Amino acid sequence: MASTVLHPASLRSHNLSSDLSPDWLTSEHSTGTSIMAVEFDGGVVIGADSRTTTGAYIANRVTDKLTKVTDHIYCCRSGSAADTQAIADLVNYHLNFHQMELGEEPLVKTAATKFKDFCYYNRDQLSAGIIVAGWDKLKGGQVYSVPLGGMCVRQPFTIGGSGSTYVYGYVDSTFKKGMTKEECLDFTARTLTLAMHRDGSSGGVVRLAAISEAGVEKKLIKGNELPNLMHEFDYQ
Protein backbone atom coordinates (compact mmCIF):
# COMPACT_ATOMS: atom_id res chain seq x y z
CA MET A 1 0.00 0.00 0.00
CA ALA A 2 2.94 2.33 0.63
CA SER A 3 3.65 2.60 -3.07
CA THR A 4 0.09 3.54 -3.87
CA VAL A 5 0.18 6.25 -1.20
CA LEU A 6 3.11 7.85 -2.98
CA HIS A 7 1.91 7.22 -6.52
CA PRO A 8 -1.85 7.31 -6.91
CA ALA A 9 -1.08 7.97 -10.56
CA SER A 10 0.11 4.38 -10.89
CA LEU A 11 -3.54 3.40 -11.12
CA ARG A 12 -3.65 5.17 -14.44
CA SER A 13 -1.18 5.05 -17.27
CA HIS A 14 0.60 8.38 -17.20
CA ASN A 15 3.47 9.97 -19.08
CA LEU A 16 6.94 10.55 -17.70
CA SER A 17 6.59 14.13 -16.43
CA SER A 18 5.96 14.73 -12.75
CA ASP A 19 2.48 15.37 -11.41
CA LEU A 20 3.94 17.84 -8.96
CA SER A 21 5.14 20.37 -11.51
CA PRO A 22 3.65 21.52 -14.83
CA ASP A 23 4.89 19.92 -18.04
CA TRP A 24 6.46 23.09 -19.35
CA LEU A 25 8.82 23.30 -16.36
CA THR A 26 10.37 19.89 -16.93
CA SER A 27 10.26 19.45 -20.70
CA GLU A 28 12.92 20.26 -23.24
CA HIS A 29 12.27 22.62 -26.16
CA SER A 30 11.28 20.35 -28.99
CA THR A 31 10.50 21.14 -32.58
CA GLY A 32 7.68 18.55 -32.37
CA THR A 33 7.20 19.03 -36.05
CA SER A 34 6.16 18.02 -39.46
CA ILE A 35 8.85 18.39 -42.13
CA MET A 36 9.11 17.27 -45.72
CA ALA A 37 11.23 17.49 -48.84
CA VAL A 38 10.54 16.44 -52.45
CA GLU A 39 12.85 16.28 -55.47
CA PHE A 40 11.80 17.56 -58.88
CA ASP A 41 13.66 17.91 -62.15
CA GLY A 42 15.86 20.95 -61.56
CA GLY A 43 15.58 21.30 -57.80
CA VAL A 44 13.81 20.46 -54.57
CA VAL A 45 10.84 21.67 -52.56
CA ILE A 46 11.15 21.72 -48.78
CA GLY A 47 8.50 22.46 -46.19
CA ALA A 48 7.93 22.60 -42.44
CA ASP A 49 5.36 23.65 -39.85
CA SER A 50 6.19 26.46 -37.40
CA ARG A 51 5.55 25.14 -33.90
CA THR A 52 8.13 24.75 -31.10
CA THR A 53 6.80 23.19 -27.93
CA THR A 54 7.94 22.87 -24.31
CA GLY A 55 5.71 20.05 -23.18
CA ALA A 56 2.28 21.19 -24.36
CA TYR A 57 3.16 24.90 -24.22
CA ILE A 58 3.85 26.46 -27.62
CA ALA A 59 7.05 28.39 -27.00
CA ASN A 60 7.22 29.70 -30.55
CA ARG A 61 4.28 29.53 -32.97
CA VAL A 62 6.15 31.07 -35.93
CA THR A 63 9.41 29.10 -35.90
CA ASP A 64 11.51 28.83 -39.03
CA LYS A 65 12.65 25.23 -39.25
CA LEU A 66 14.05 25.58 -42.76
CA THR A 67 17.64 26.48 -42.09
CA LYS A 68 20.17 27.64 -44.63
CA VAL A 69 23.37 25.68 -44.85
CA THR A 70 24.68 27.15 -48.12
CA ASP A 71 23.09 29.28 -50.83
CA HIS A 72 21.67 26.18 -52.52
CA ILE A 73 21.41 23.74 -49.61
CA TYR A 74 18.90 23.88 -46.77
CA CYS A 75 18.02 21.56 -43.93
CA CYS A 76 14.70 20.82 -42.21
CA ARG A 77 15.08 20.36 -38.45
CA SER A 78 13.06 18.09 -36.14
CA GLY A 79 13.66 16.82 -32.62
CA SER A 80 15.45 18.82 -29.96
CA ALA A 81 15.58 22.50 -30.96
CA ALA A 82 18.92 22.99 -29.18
CA ASP A 83 20.56 19.94 -30.76
CA THR A 84 19.46 20.73 -34.31
CA GLN A 85 20.43 24.39 -34.06
CA ALA A 86 23.88 23.44 -32.78
CA ILE A 87 24.41 20.86 -35.51
CA ALA A 88 23.20 23.18 -38.27
CA ASP A 89 25.55 25.90 -37.00
CA LEU A 90 28.50 23.52 -37.05
CA VAL A 91 27.73 22.19 -40.51
CA ASN A 92 27.28 25.72 -41.80
CA TYR A 93 30.73 26.63 -40.48
CA HIS A 94 32.39 23.55 -41.90
CA LEU A 95 30.77 23.95 -45.31
CA ASN A 96 31.82 27.60 -45.49
CA PHE A 97 35.38 26.51 -44.86
CA HIS A 98 35.05 23.73 -47.43
CA GLN A 99 33.68 26.17 -49.98
CA MET A 100 36.66 28.47 -49.53
CA GLU A 101 39.06 25.58 -50.05
CA LEU A 102 37.15 24.20 -53.03
CA GLY A 103 36.53 27.54 -54.77
CA GLU A 104 32.96 26.54 -55.60
CA GLU A 105 29.76 25.56 -53.80
CA PRO A 106 29.72 22.23 -51.94
CA LEU A 107 27.64 19.31 -53.18
CA VAL A 108 24.38 18.42 -51.42
CA LYS A 109 25.85 15.01 -50.73
CA THR A 110 28.77 16.65 -48.94
CA ALA A 111 26.41 18.60 -46.70
CA ALA A 112 24.38 15.47 -45.99
CA THR A 113 27.55 13.57 -45.14
CA LYS A 114 28.65 16.33 -42.75
CA PHE A 115 25.26 16.17 -41.00
CA LYS A 116 25.51 12.41 -40.88
CA ASP A 117 28.98 12.54 -39.33
CA PHE A 118 27.84 14.72 -36.44
CA CYS A 119 24.60 12.84 -35.91
CA TYR A 120 26.21 9.41 -36.06
CA TYR A 121 29.31 9.94 -33.94
CA ASN A 122 27.29 11.72 -31.27
CA ARG A 123 24.20 9.56 -31.62
CA ASP A 124 23.94 8.77 -27.88
CA GLN A 125 23.80 12.42 -26.91
CA LEU A 126 21.63 13.80 -29.66
CA SER A 127 17.95 13.89 -30.49
CA ALA A 128 17.92 15.19 -34.04
CA GLY A 129 16.03 14.16 -37.17
CA ILE A 130 17.23 16.15 -40.15
CA ILE A 131 16.35 16.38 -43.82
CA VAL A 132 19.08 17.83 -46.05
CA ALA A 133 17.90 19.09 -49.42
CA GLY A 134 19.26 21.34 -52.15
CA TRP A 135 20.60 21.74 -55.65
CA ASP A 136 24.07 21.33 -57.08
CA LYS A 137 25.33 21.30 -60.66
CA LEU A 138 26.52 17.70 -60.52
CA LYS A 139 23.31 15.88 -59.66
CA GLY A 140 20.63 18.59 -59.65
CA GLY A 141 17.97 18.46 -56.95
CA GLN A 142 18.60 15.98 -54.14
CA VAL A 143 16.92 15.03 -50.86
CA TYR A 144 18.85 13.20 -48.15
CA SER A 145 17.32 11.89 -44.92
CA VAL A 146 19.41 11.82 -41.72
CA PRO A 147 17.09 10.37 -39.05
CA LEU A 148 17.77 9.52 -35.37
CA GLY A 149 20.78 7.23 -35.16
CA GLY A 150 22.71 9.01 -37.88
CA MET A 151 22.21 7.06 -41.07
CA CYS A 152 22.11 8.89 -44.39
CA VAL A 153 20.07 7.91 -47.43
CA ARG A 154 18.91 9.71 -50.56
CA GLN A 155 15.20 9.55 -51.39
CA PRO A 156 12.90 11.05 -54.06
CA PHE A 157 10.87 12.51 -51.20
CA THR A 158 10.90 12.15 -47.45
CA ILE A 159 8.82 13.17 -44.44
CA GLY A 160 9.97 13.63 -40.87
CA GLY A 161 9.05 14.74 -37.37
CA SER A 162 6.28 13.62 -35.05
CA GLY A 163 3.54 14.73 -37.45
CA SER A 164 4.90 12.60 -40.27
CA THR A 165 3.51 9.42 -38.70
CA TYR A 166 -0.01 10.55 -39.57
CA VAL A 167 0.67 11.11 -43.25
CA TYR A 168 2.62 8.07 -44.42
CA GLY A 169 -0.54 6.68 -45.96
CA TYR A 170 -1.29 9.93 -47.74
CA VAL A 171 2.19 10.45 -49.22
CA ASP A 172 2.62 6.82 -50.22
CA SER A 173 -0.63 6.87 -52.13
CA THR A 174 -0.26 10.38 -53.63
CA PHE A 175 3.37 10.66 -54.67
CA LYS A 176 4.23 10.11 -58.29
CA LYS A 177 7.52 10.54 -60.16
CA GLY A 178 8.04 13.42 -62.54
CA MET A 179 6.04 16.09 -60.70
CA THR A 180 6.64 19.72 -61.60
CA LYS A 181 7.75 22.34 -59.11
CA GLU A 182 4.17 23.59 -58.68
CA GLU A 183 2.87 20.07 -58.12
CA CYS A 184 5.58 19.48 -55.53
CA LEU A 185 4.71 22.71 -53.71
CA ASP A 186 1.06 21.71 -53.65
CA PHE A 187 1.85 18.14 -52.54
CA THR A 188 4.05 19.44 -49.71
CA ALA A 189 1.54 22.02 -48.53
CA ARG A 190 -1.30 19.48 -48.47
CA THR A 191 0.76 16.85 -46.67
CA LEU A 192 1.93 19.27 -44.01
CA THR A 193 -1.61 20.59 -43.53
CA LEU A 194 -2.85 17.05 -42.88
CA ALA A 195 -0.02 16.37 -40.45
CA MET A 196 -0.55 19.64 -38.60
CA HIS A 197 -4.25 18.93 -38.37
CA ARG A 198 -3.71 15.77 -36.34
CA ASP A 199 -0.38 16.26 -34.55
CA GLY A 200 -0.59 18.40 -31.42
CA SER A 201 3.14 19.07 -31.64
CA SER A 202 2.83 20.57 -35.13
CA GLY A 203 0.95 23.65 -36.20
CA GLY A 204 1.07 27.32 -37.04
CA VAL A 205 2.02 28.27 -40.58
CA VAL A 206 3.43 26.23 -43.44
CA ARG A 207 6.83 27.45 -44.58
CA LEU A 208 7.84 26.30 -48.04
CA ALA A 209 10.93 26.85 -50.14
CA ALA A 210 11.80 25.85 -53.69
CA ILE A 211 15.55 25.50 -54.33
CA SER A 212 16.94 25.40 -57.85
CA GLU A 213 19.88 26.73 -59.85
CA ALA A 214 18.29 30.17 -59.77
CA GLY A 215 18.31 30.22 -55.98
CA VAL A 216 15.78 29.91 -53.17
CA GLU A 217 12.17 30.96 -53.51
CA LYS A 218 10.33 31.12 -50.19
CA LYS A 219 6.62 30.87 -49.57
CA LEU A 220 4.51 31.23 -46.48
CA ILE A 221 1.01 29.85 -46.03
CA LYS A 222 -0.62 31.22 -42.91
CA GLY A 223 -2.89 29.25 -40.59
CA ASN A 224 -6.08 30.75 -41.93
CA GLU A 225 -5.02 30.25 -45.56
CA LEU A 226 -4.48 26.48 -45.25
CA PRO A 227 -7.21 24.18 -46.63
CA ASN A 228 -9.90 23.66 -44.01
CA LEU A 229 -10.02 20.00 -43.07
CA MET A 230 -12.80 20.18 -40.51
CA HIS A 231 -15.88 18.23 -41.55
CA GLU A 232 -18.91 19.59 -39.75
CA PHE A 233 -21.55 17.34 -38.30
CA ASP A 234 -23.92 17.43 -35.37
CA TYR A 235 -25.69 14.46 -33.90
CA GLN A 236 -28.25 15.20 -31.21
Added chain:
Amino acid sequence: MVTGTSVLGVKFDGGIILAADMLGSYGSLARFMHCPRLMKVNDSTVMGAGGDYADFQYIKSVIEQRVIDEECMNDGFQYTPKSLFSWLTRIMYNRRSRFNPLWNTIVVGGLQDGEPFLGYVDKIGTAFKAPSVCSGYGAYIAQPILRNALEKQPNLTEQQAKELIDQCLTVLHYRDARSLNKYQIAIVTKDGARIEGPISSATNWDIAERVGFFDE
Protein backbone atom coordinates in the same frame (compact mmCIF):
# COMPACT_ATOMS: atom_id res chain seq x y z
CA MET B 1 -6.90 7.92 -22.56
CA VAL B 2 -8.71 10.69 -24.35
CA THR B 3 -8.42 14.08 -22.67
CA GLY B 4 -9.85 17.57 -22.95
CA THR B 5 -7.89 20.74 -22.29
CA SER B 6 -8.88 24.09 -20.72
CA VAL B 7 -12.33 25.15 -19.56
CA LEU B 8 -12.92 28.86 -19.00
CA GLY B 9 -15.61 30.61 -17.00
CA VAL B 10 -16.39 34.29 -16.41
CA LYS B 11 -19.17 36.21 -14.69
CA PHE B 12 -20.91 39.13 -16.34
CA ASP B 13 -23.72 41.46 -15.28
CA GLY B 14 -26.70 39.13 -15.13
CA GLY B 15 -25.09 35.75 -15.77
CA ILE B 16 -22.08 33.64 -16.61
CA ILE B 17 -20.32 32.20 -19.64
CA LEU B 18 -18.44 28.92 -19.76
CA ALA B 19 -16.26 27.97 -22.72
CA ALA B 20 -14.43 24.85 -23.82
CA ASP B 21 -12.98 23.69 -27.12
CA MET B 22 -14.17 20.51 -28.80
CA LEU B 23 -10.99 18.48 -29.00
CA GLY B 24 -10.44 15.00 -27.54
CA SER B 25 -6.68 14.47 -27.52
CA TYR B 26 -5.02 11.08 -27.42
CA GLY B 27 -1.64 12.14 -26.10
CA SER B 28 -0.37 14.52 -28.75
CA LEU B 29 -2.73 13.12 -31.39
CA ALA B 30 -5.71 15.36 -32.11
CA ARG B 31 -7.98 12.35 -32.31
CA PHE B 32 -11.60 13.44 -31.91
CA MET B 33 -12.57 16.89 -33.10
CA HIS B 34 -16.17 16.93 -32.02
CA CYS B 35 -16.20 16.26 -28.27
CA PRO B 36 -18.66 18.57 -26.54
CA ARG B 37 -17.19 19.26 -23.11
CA LEU B 38 -19.97 21.51 -21.82
CA MET B 39 -23.20 20.23 -20.36
CA LYS B 40 -26.49 21.91 -19.61
CA VAL B 41 -27.88 20.56 -16.36
CA ASN B 42 -31.01 22.72 -16.28
CA ASP B 43 -32.03 26.29 -17.03
CA SER B 44 -29.97 27.69 -14.18
CA THR B 45 -26.88 25.45 -14.20
CA VAL B 46 -24.16 24.43 -16.64
CA MET B 47 -20.99 22.42 -16.21
CA GLY B 48 -17.79 21.93 -18.19
CA ALA B 49 -14.88 19.55 -17.74
CA GLY B 50 -11.31 19.05 -18.87
CA GLY B 51 -9.25 15.93 -18.33
CA ASP B 52 -10.44 12.40 -19.01
CA TYR B 53 -13.35 12.45 -21.46
CA ALA B 54 -14.68 9.06 -20.38
CA ASP B 55 -14.93 10.24 -16.77
CA PHE B 56 -16.71 13.38 -17.97
CA GLN B 57 -19.23 11.26 -19.89
CA TYR B 58 -19.77 9.17 -16.76
CA ILE B 59 -20.36 12.24 -14.58
CA LYS B 60 -22.68 13.63 -17.27
CA SER B 61 -24.79 10.46 -17.37
CA VAL B 62 -25.05 10.34 -13.57
CA ILE B 63 -26.19 13.98 -13.45
CA GLU B 64 -28.67 13.46 -16.30
CA GLN B 65 -30.23 10.50 -14.52
CA ARG B 66 -30.49 12.45 -11.26
CA VAL B 67 -32.17 15.34 -13.07
CA ILE B 68 -34.75 12.89 -14.45
CA ASP B 69 -35.27 11.33 -11.01
CA GLU B 70 -35.77 14.76 -9.50
CA GLU B 71 -38.26 15.68 -12.20
CA CYS B 72 -40.19 12.53 -11.32
CA MET B 73 -40.31 13.54 -7.66
CA ASN B 74 -42.26 16.55 -8.89
CA ASP B 75 -41.61 18.63 -5.80
CA GLY B 76 -40.75 21.84 -7.62
CA PHE B 77 -37.08 21.60 -6.68
CA GLN B 78 -34.23 21.33 -9.16
CA TYR B 79 -30.45 21.32 -8.95
CA THR B 80 -28.97 24.75 -8.28
CA PRO B 81 -25.39 25.71 -9.21
CA LYS B 82 -24.33 25.72 -5.56
CA SER B 83 -25.91 22.37 -4.76
CA LEU B 84 -24.38 20.73 -7.84
CA PHE B 85 -21.01 22.26 -6.99
CA SER B 86 -21.17 20.98 -3.44
CA TRP B 87 -22.22 17.50 -4.58
CA LEU B 88 -19.46 17.30 -7.19
CA THR B 89 -16.85 18.45 -4.67
CA ARG B 90 -17.85 15.65 -2.31
CA ILE B 91 -17.73 13.05 -5.09
CA MET B 92 -14.33 14.18 -6.39
CA TYR B 93 -12.81 14.28 -2.93
CA ASN B 94 -14.25 10.93 -1.95
CA ARG B 95 -12.97 9.24 -5.10
CA ARG B 96 -9.55 10.74 -4.50
CA SER B 97 -9.58 9.48 -0.92
CA ARG B 98 -10.26 5.98 -2.22
CA PHE B 99 -7.33 6.25 -4.69
CA ASN B 100 -9.61 6.05 -7.72
CA PRO B 101 -10.06 9.65 -8.85
CA LEU B 102 -12.25 10.94 -11.63
CA TRP B 103 -9.45 12.48 -13.68
CA ASN B 104 -11.14 15.79 -14.42
CA THR B 105 -11.08 19.48 -13.62
CA ILE B 106 -14.65 20.71 -13.56
CA VAL B 107 -16.11 24.19 -13.81
CA VAL B 108 -19.68 24.68 -12.59
CA GLY B 109 -21.55 27.84 -13.50
CA GLY B 110 -25.03 29.30 -13.26
CA LEU B 111 -27.45 31.70 -11.69
CA GLN B 112 -28.60 31.21 -8.10
CA ASP B 113 -31.12 33.56 -6.51
CA GLY B 114 -30.42 36.02 -9.27
CA GLU B 115 -26.67 36.00 -8.52
CA PRO B 116 -24.08 34.60 -10.96
CA PHE B 117 -22.12 31.61 -9.62
CA LEU B 118 -18.83 30.08 -10.80
CA GLY B 119 -16.99 27.22 -9.14
CA TYR B 120 -13.94 25.03 -9.79
CA VAL B 121 -13.42 21.43 -8.61
CA ASP B 122 -10.52 19.24 -9.55
CA LYS B 123 -9.59 15.58 -9.35
CA ILE B 124 -8.17 15.83 -5.85
CA GLY B 125 -11.19 17.69 -4.52
CA THR B 126 -9.77 21.22 -4.48
CA ALA B 127 -12.77 23.51 -4.76
CA PHE B 128 -13.28 27.26 -4.83
CA LYS B 129 -15.54 29.98 -6.21
CA ALA B 130 -14.36 33.10 -8.05
CA PRO B 131 -15.52 35.72 -10.59
CA SER B 132 -13.34 34.05 -13.21
CA VAL B 133 -12.32 30.41 -13.20
CA CYS B 134 -10.10 28.44 -15.60
CA SER B 135 -8.72 24.93 -15.76
CA GLY B 136 -5.70 23.46 -17.51
CA TYR B 137 -3.52 25.79 -19.57
CA GLY B 138 -6.29 28.35 -19.25
CA ALA B 139 -5.32 28.79 -15.60
CA TYR B 140 -1.92 30.12 -16.69
CA ILE B 141 -2.79 31.91 -19.91
CA ALA B 142 -6.45 32.96 -19.80
CA GLN B 143 -6.92 33.67 -16.08
CA PRO B 144 -4.66 36.78 -16.08
CA ILE B 145 -6.53 38.14 -19.09
CA LEU B 146 -9.90 37.56 -17.42
CA ARG B 147 -8.80 39.00 -14.09
CA ASN B 148 -7.33 42.05 -15.76
CA ALA B 149 -10.58 42.73 -17.62
CA LEU B 150 -12.71 42.24 -14.51
CA GLU B 151 -10.47 44.54 -12.50
CA LYS B 152 -11.00 47.33 -15.02
CA GLN B 153 -14.71 46.61 -15.33
CA PRO B 154 -16.26 44.33 -12.71
CA ASN B 155 -19.65 44.34 -14.44
CA LEU B 156 -19.22 43.19 -18.02
CA THR B 157 -22.08 42.98 -20.46
CA GLU B 158 -22.88 39.63 -22.08
CA GLN B 159 -21.36 40.78 -25.38
CA GLN B 160 -18.19 42.01 -23.70
CA ALA B 161 -17.86 38.72 -21.86
CA LYS B 162 -18.25 36.78 -25.13
CA GLU B 163 -15.54 38.85 -26.80
CA LEU B 164 -13.26 38.45 -23.80
CA ILE B 165 -13.71 34.68 -23.88
CA ASP B 166 -13.03 34.65 -27.63
CA GLN B 167 -9.82 36.58 -27.06
CA CYS B 168 -8.72 34.12 -24.35
CA LEU B 169 -9.47 31.12 -26.56
CA THR B 170 -7.52 32.68 -29.43
CA VAL B 171 -4.44 33.01 -27.23
CA LEU B 172 -4.94 29.47 -25.98
CA HIS B 173 -5.13 28.23 -29.57
CA TYR B 174 -1.81 29.98 -30.22
CA ARG B 175 -0.09 28.64 -27.13
CA ASP B 176 -1.68 25.34 -26.07
CA ALA B 177 -0.46 22.47 -28.22
CA ARG B 178 -3.48 20.37 -27.19
CA SER B 179 -6.17 22.85 -28.24
CA LEU B 180 -8.44 23.23 -31.25
CA ASN B 181 -9.83 26.36 -32.82
CA LYS B 182 -13.40 25.15 -32.53
CA TYR B 183 -15.25 25.76 -29.32
CA GLN B 184 -18.61 25.95 -27.60
CA ILE B 185 -19.88 28.42 -25.04
CA ALA B 186 -22.60 28.01 -22.44
CA ILE B 187 -24.46 31.15 -21.37
CA VAL B 188 -26.71 31.32 -18.32
CA THR B 189 -28.93 34.32 -17.71
CA LYS B 190 -32.30 34.84 -16.04
CA ASP B 191 -33.81 33.86 -19.40
CA GLY B 192 -32.33 30.39 -19.16
CA ALA B 193 -29.26 28.38 -20.14
CA ARG B 194 -28.10 27.66 -23.67
CA ILE B 195 -25.05 26.17 -25.36
CA GLU B 196 -23.82 27.90 -28.52
CA GLY B 197 -21.32 26.70 -31.06
CA PRO B 198 -19.20 25.47 -32.65
CA ILE B 199 -17.42 28.78 -33.03
CA SER B 200 -13.95 29.40 -34.48
CA SER B 201 -11.87 32.43 -33.51
CA ALA B 202 -10.14 34.60 -36.09
CA THR B 203 -6.38 34.12 -35.96
CA ASN B 204 -3.57 36.42 -36.94
CA TRP B 205 -0.35 34.99 -38.35
CA ASP B 206 1.17 38.21 -39.68
CA ILE B 207 4.18 37.96 -37.40
CA ALA B 208 5.27 34.83 -39.26
CA GLU B 209 6.52 37.08 -42.04
CA ARG B 210 8.66 39.12 -39.65
CA VAL B 211 10.65 36.21 -38.26
CA GLY B 212 14.08 35.54 -39.69
CA PHE B 213 16.30 32.50 -39.46
CA PHE B 214 17.47 31.69 -35.98
CA ASP B 215 21.00 32.52 -36.95
CA GLU B 216 20.41 35.65 -38.98
